Amino acid sequence: MSSYRPLHDGWTLSSRDLDGVPATVPGCVHTDLLAAGVIPDPYLDGNEHLLAWIGREEWTYRTTFTWSPDGHERTDLVCEGLDTVAELTLNGVSLGSTANQHRSYRFPVRHLLREGVNELVVHFGSAYAYAEERRAALGERPGAYDEPYQFIRKTACNFGWDWGPNVVTAGIWRPIGLESWSRARLAEVRPLARADGTVEVHVRVERTTEEPLTLTAEVAGTRAEHRLDGRSAALTLRVPEPELWWPRGYGAQPLYDLAVRLGAQEWTGRIGFRDVELEPEAFRLAVNGVPVFVRGVNWIPDDCFPARVTRDRLAARLGQAVDAGVNLVRVWGGGTYESDDFYDLADELGLLVWQDFPFACAAYPEEEPFRSEVEAEAREHVARLARHPSLALWCGNNENLEGHADWGWQERLEHRSWGAGFYHDLLPSVVAELDPSRPYWPGSPYSGAPGLPPNDPARGTIHIWDVWNREDYTRYAAYRPRFVAEFGFQGPPAYATLRRASSDEPLTPDSSHQKAIDGQDKLLRGLGEHLPRPETFDDWHYLTQLNQARAVAFGVEWFRSLMPSCMGTIVWQLNDCWPVTSWSAVDGDGRRKPLWYALRRAYADRLLTVRDGQVSLVNDSAEPWTGELALVRHGLTGEPLAKEVVSVHVAPRAVTRVALPRAVAAPGDPAGELLVARLGETRVVACYAEDPAVAFPPAAWEASAERVDGGYRVTVTAVTVLRELTLFPDRLDPDAEVDDQLVTLLPGESAVFHVTTARDLDPAALTAFPVLRCVNEGAPVSGGSGSGGARG
Structure with a gap:
């Protein structure tokens, strides 16, 4: 028997200078201060820099709750996530301390609970102070940023990244509550299911009695029972002829309810x-034997x-991935282990998950207390996520x-530890022990041996960042990699997102947050010979978004054309x-x-791509x-030549690759x-x-917008050639969306765009x-209502 009672009500937040701010749990200091009107929104204008003090402050969360004896032998305070350096007291008595955002904690509290009113206090020290203290004790370790994120087990990108703000959080970020139980409780259930229908159900229990206990497991009408004398057991079930789970595009995603x-x-x-297997040197994933x-x-x-981040928000974001033709999501190592909702949704959607352990872009100390903390978090999450077929x-x-x-x-480093023991010893050992049903890879990029x-493009995984940082995106075609785990190109967010985030009047390219080194210069330099130079903000916004879409599509199409090598x-990156x-x-709102629409084409099941005198049919x-x-x-x-x-x-x-026949391989006039x-x-x-070298005529079209259920049908008929026709309805309604772009x-020829909106536009x-754009905009075209062209 057990019962659980959440402790999410009645919390207040205090610091040296603030007292009694209402607090939401789960949550964090920033969102509580924002809700109370104490701080401006960290995401707007330059507010990020005004709020850097929050990460260096100490914060106290406090609540009271009533309790009465419930007949159970044990009661534990269960903290699913504390961010990060915390001291906990119940009724003035210390329960213990924490220093790892990536794991949960459980404290026995039965002996401290009082009938009637009880007070729980969680005091958070400064993450900065803790990390800097550990750095001073263990010695400097190099990293990508001048921040001490490798000295604390906390989401690294909280300290700022080349796409993210420095907002060093603190708070009770996942559920907290009291669990009462008697005799025994299920401490861990770790099912390992395979394609042959076998399910190994590994169970660990905590118990107060030595009497034998009965443990059962059941799935798909198959049942197993075990007489438990100790504190762990493994039950094996065999489901005859199970329906196999497949990644999207390869089959269905049947899921079975397992009860223990x-x-x-x-x-x-x-x-x-x-089953999932990895062929290491070629870095080829196979599911159920199919590459x-x-x-x-x-x-x-x-x-x-x-x-x-709610389940609905995750469903929307992962749905956007699916709609773009994606079949795998890599949970990057500068973040964290995601919520159960994330992996449940991936299971349902058929999205494979590549899970990084949370280490990124730095040398990490292996000394205590870090080694024990890393092992504890790895054991917890490898066990937690083992049941998910999506985890590959x-x-x-x-x-x-x-x-x-x-x-x-x-x-x-001067011979100091840097993390090699984690990546080559500790973590693979934990995975081999707890989750042998999945492959482990020491890091990315990695070529298969230390x-x-x-x-090395010839082996394992590579990351390509000379493109964007230095090289034109056509350099992607110089690579013949086995597997590209990171590559990308920048572009600004949607106009409505930028308008919400900036109070600038008028907007300029500098109105957008830009965290990358020389990011604005790289955006313009990246246009290269591909697109004209922008003269106005509106041009900058459209052309740099278009260039991002073209650059990434170029890379995807080239690498797909090399299959199966x-x-x-x-x-890099979805969100x-x-x-x-x-x-x-997909931007921050x-x-x-436009990249999303280009990605949908480049990731379609069937792809045509023209390059170097041939057509690749994927x-x-x-x-x-x-x-x-x-x-x-x-x-x-328009005439055929x-x-x-x-x-x-x-x-x-x-x-299949088809050489272009001579009649179409070379033009009579490349510009025409x-x-x-x-x-x-x-x-x-x-x-x-x-494009700038092509003698495009000034764009002219006939267009109409018709009100239909759910929005508008926009029909555009080309009078002249229209290059990369794109509709931006969010300029009229921030909630409006369009079904296609870059036509x-x-x-x-005609194109029909469907705009979803609840407003009258x-x-x-x-x-x-500036709602309807194309590359070859020129002098305005005369005409009445329904005819169009571009401004000068």
């Missing part, structure tokens, strides 16, 4: 039957204040192996934690940037792709012609020269600058 009972106490969770080309995105914490890979860290090898760390160059791409110019496809579906590949060379006025048709057959999960390739419903339009039309505004 100890007396009257019950644990329930959903499991899925599947999977990974179409991935990197995931960062979706908010700096994680208690604000444990990874030791992000970029620390590369940092040690290539970033000059060795000289600065003595090899970590970022290359078997995965994980774009943002606040409104910022960054590498994300949850709005899809078929990442279970059915063959056959038909007539039409290749047409057009003049800019040459046409070739090639019969093609692309096997399932394969790539386009190539259109089509196979079935898939089409791509390619220029023979970079190139030849004269006479001006139809003329929906079809004019």
Whole structure:
């Protein structure tokens, strides 16, 4: 028997200068101070810098609750997440201290509880003070930022990153409550399910009696029972002919309810039957024996204040990943282990999860107390997440192996510990013991052995950052990697996001938060020869967003065309934690940037891509792709100049390459012609020269906006060629969304956009600058209502 009582009510927050601020639990200091009107929103304007003092302050959370004897032998205070350096007292008596945001804590309190009113106090010391004290004691360790995040077991990006603010939090960030129990309780249930229908259910119990206990497990009508004399047991169930769980695009995601009972106490969770294997050198993931080309995105914490991230918000964000064709999400090592909701949703959606242990971009000390804390958190989360079929890979860290090898760390370390013992010994040992059903990889990038160059394209995983930092995005085509776990290009957030986050009048490029070194210069330099130079804010916003979309799509398409030599791409990054110019496809307010639409095309099951005199036909579906590949060379006025048709057959999960026939391979006039390739419903339009060198006519179109259920239908018919036609309805309604962007039309062709909005919008505004944009905007085109063109 057991019972649980949350302790989430009646909390107040105090510091040296504040007293009695109402507090929300779960939550954190920043959100409590914001709700009380004590501080401005850290995400707006330059407020981040005004609030840096919060991370250096000490904070006290206090509540009272009534209690009366409940007939149980034991009562524990269960803290699922304390951030981070905490001292706990109950009725004036110390319960203990914590120093790890990434784990839970349990304190026996039965002997301290009073009938009637009880007072619980959680005092948080400064995370900065703790980290700097440990740094002084253990010696400096190099890192990517001049912050002490490697000296405290806390979300590293709280201390600021090249896309995130410095908001060093404190608080009771996950549930807290009292659990009462008698005789025994289920301390841990760790199911390991395999594709053959076997489920090994490992159970650990805490008990007050030595009497035998009855432990049962049941799934899919199969039951096992065990007489428990000790404190741990393993029950094996065999489900005949289970339906297998597959990643999206490879099959269905059936989930089975598993119930484990100890007396009257019950644990329930959903499991899925599947096997996952990793071929190390090629870095090829296989599920149920089938190799999977990974179409991935990197995931960062979706908010700096994680208690604000609800299941609905996670469902929306992961839904955006699915809708963009993604089949894997990498939980990046500068964040944390995500909530149960995150992995439950991944199970349901068929999204594979690559889980980094939370170490990123720094040398980490291995001395105590860190080693014990790392082992405790690893054991807890490996056991917690073992039941999830979506979890495909444990990874030791992000970029620390590369940092040690290539970033000059060795000289600065002077033989001090830096984390190698975690990545090559402790963490793989924990995974091998608790979760042998999944592969472990020491870090990313990593080439498979400690003595090899970590970022070698020929082996394992690589990260590509010379593009964006120094090189034009066409350099992606110089790589022939096995697996790209990070690459990306920046672009600003949606206009409505930027408008909400900045009080600047008018907006300028500098109105957007920009945390990357030389980020604004790199945005402009990255336009290269691909797009014209922006003259106004509106141009800057459109062109840099477009360039981000093109850059990432270029990389994805190239790497996919190398399949099966290359078997995965994980774009940096899906999401943002606040409104910022960054590498994300979905901005900090949850709005899809043009990159998202480009990614949806680049990650489609079937892809056409034209490069270096050939067409690559990528078929990442279970059915063959056959038909007539039409290749047409057009003049800019739309007339066909040459046409070739090639019969093609692309096997399932394969790539076919077709050399461009001579008639369409070379234009008569690179500045005046386009190539259109089509196979079935898939089409791509390619220029023979970079856009600024093409003699595009000033854009002209006929457009209409019609009110329909749920919003508007916008129809655009091209009078001239329209390059990368894009609709930005959030400029009229911040909640408005459009179903497509980045459409190139030849004269006479039409595109229909569906705008979702609850508001009445001006139809003329929906079809004019700056809502409707394209690359070849020129002098305004005369015409009445319903005709359009671009401004000068």
